[in-house]
Amino acid sequence: MTQVDQNALTQFLLRLGDNTLVLGHRVSEWCGHSPVLEEDIALANTALDLIGQTQLWLGLAAEVKGNDSSADKLAFLRDAWDFRNVLLVELPNGDFGQTLMRQFLFDAWQSIMLGRLIKSSDPRIAAIAEKVSKEVTYHVERSSGTVVGLGDGTDESHARMQVALDYLYPYVGEMFLSDDTDAAMVQAGIAPDPSSLRAEYDALVGKVMAEATLVIPDRAYTHKGGRTGYMHTEHLGHILTSMQWLQRTYPGAEW
Amino acid sequence: MTRPDVKQVWEWLDGVPDPEIPVISLVDLGIIRGVAWQDDTLIVTLTPTYSGCPATSIINMDIETALRGHGIERLELKRQLSPAWTTDWLSGKGRAALEEYGIAPPQPAGGPTRCPQCKGSNLEKLSQFGSTPCKAQWRCRDCLEPFEYFKCI
Numbered sequence: 001m002t003q004v005d006q007n008a009l010t011q012f013l014l015r016l017g018d019n020t021l022v023l024g025h026r027v028s029e030w031c032g033h034s035p036v037l038e039e040d041i042a043l044a045n046t047a048l049d050l051i052g053q054t055q056l057w058l059g060l061a062a063e064v065k066g067n068d069s070s071a072d073k074l075a076f077l078r079d080a081w082d083f084r085n086v087l088l089v090e091l092p093n094g095d096f097g098q099t100l101m102r103q104f105l106f107d108a109w110q111s112i113m114l115g116r117l118i119k120s121s122d123p124r125i126a127a128i129a130e131k132v133s134k135e136v137t138y139h140v141e142r143s144s145g146t147v148v149g150l151g152d153g154t155d156e157s158h159a160r161m162q163v164a165l166d167y168l169y170p171y172v173g174e175m176f177l178s179d180d181t182d183a184a185m186v187q188a189g190i191a192p193d194p195s196s197l198r199a200e201y202d203a204l205v206g207k208v209m210a211e212a213t214l215v216i217p218d219r220a221y222t223h224k225g226g227r228t229g230y231m232h233t234e235h236l237g238h239i240l241t242s243m244q245w246l247q248r249t250y251p252g253a254e255w
Numbered sequence: 256m257t258r259p260d261v262k263q264v265w266e267w268l269d270g271v272p273d274p275e276i277p278v279i280s281l282v283d284l285g286i287i288r289g290v291a292w293q294d295d296t297l298i299v300t301l302t303p304t305y306s307g308c309p310a311t312s313i314i315n316m317d318i319e320t321a322l323r324g325h326g327i328e329r330l331e332l333k334r335q336l337s338p339a340w341t342t343d344w345l346s347g348k349g350r351a352a353l354e355e356y357g358i359a360p361p362q363p364a365g366g367p368t369r370c371p372q373c374k375g376s377n378l379e380k381l382s383q384f385g386s387t388p389c390k391a392q393w394r395c396r397d398c399l400e401p402f403e404y405f406k407c408i
Contacts, residue, residue, distance in 0.1 A: 039382070041382060042383060042384040048308075052303075052308065123337075132306060134339055135306065135408075141383070
């Protein structure tokens with residue numbers, strides 16, 4: 001394996017772990033509020049998987065970072081400007097349709113990314129990707145099915161899903177942007193260039209949206225700044241006040 | 256102390272029930288990937304079922320409690336992610352115990368073949384998820400009873 005800059009590797013792992021952490025927390029906000037019990041359980045399970053994946057990614061990020069770091073410290077003791085998740089995952093839940101639309105747009109990307117990471121030159125990353133991709137395959141199956149069901153549903157559900165897609169789609173492009181960190185990963189054979197996933201993603205999303213009778217908006221504009229830490233939306237800070245409250249109030253508290 | 260034979264250790268581990276589905280053992284579940292002695296330390300290698308399954312920490316505690324109860328003093332639990340856990344590793348005994356308990360065992364086709372209660376085959380899926388990460392909810396249209404299906408992964 002080519003020697004890779006450890007700071008770049010940490011950044012790369014934070015991006016993966018922060019995506020699943022922030023989305024996992026967002027999805028967990030539905031617990032006890034879903035339209036029907038089965039969906040409540042499904043959302044809670046999805047959130048649980050995402051938080052479990054976070055432990056693996058941030059656990060490895062902490063190992064690479066060293067200095068007595070840990071997955072818990074990274075999750076609960078960093079402030080908004082240190083988070084490296086894409087903006088898409090921190091956006092509010094909205095209605096049930098918007099939550100599932102966001103889930104599908106992320107699941108589709110994650111499933112393709114993990115398929116590549118299984119072949120990572122870093123065996124630790126390959127092992128996590130192998131494990132996690134099984135869960136994510138299941139997530140895509142469910143979120144795509146729900147997007148189709150609601151999109152090609154009643155007039156009301158169709159209209160809401162189109163509004164959700166119009167709102168969320170400008171955030172999709174950020175998942176495919178590349179910078180120096182990505183270039184370092186590509187060079188070391190650790191991860192693909194995110195832009196190389198776009199064609200496969202467009203094919204998958206295009207197929208599902210066609211089936212859902214939804215129209216993909218023109219993608220001329222892309223909101224960005226989350227994965228580089230340049231600027232998050234105002235929503236991230238609000239998530240952190242709730243997510244980090246316990247560790248901030250009772251430092252070092254353990255379950 | 257004398258080092259108990261690894262075969263003996265496997266038998267002991269087969270006596271440790273899964274904390275969520277106590278009718279099957281941890282060995283039946285297929286998550287114990289190795290038992291070996293390294294000098295005087297017993298190394299038990301485990302793989303998680305789902306990365307976020309809260310039972311994982313309880314499982315580690317139960318293994319430690321059981322093996323210490325059998326006199327093992329030096330014990331190390333190792334986590335192994337690859338190869339990733341698959342329901343193909345469920346034992347035949349475990350699959351039978353699941354059905355007897357009312358949980359349909361995993362099938363490669365992706366859904367249960369029969370109702371674990373009345374054995375009817377007229378089934379419908381209620382939700383892809385269930386009360387634990389490893390299960391989904393189904394219902395039998397013959398006896399109208401809902402039941403859980405152990406997801407095939």
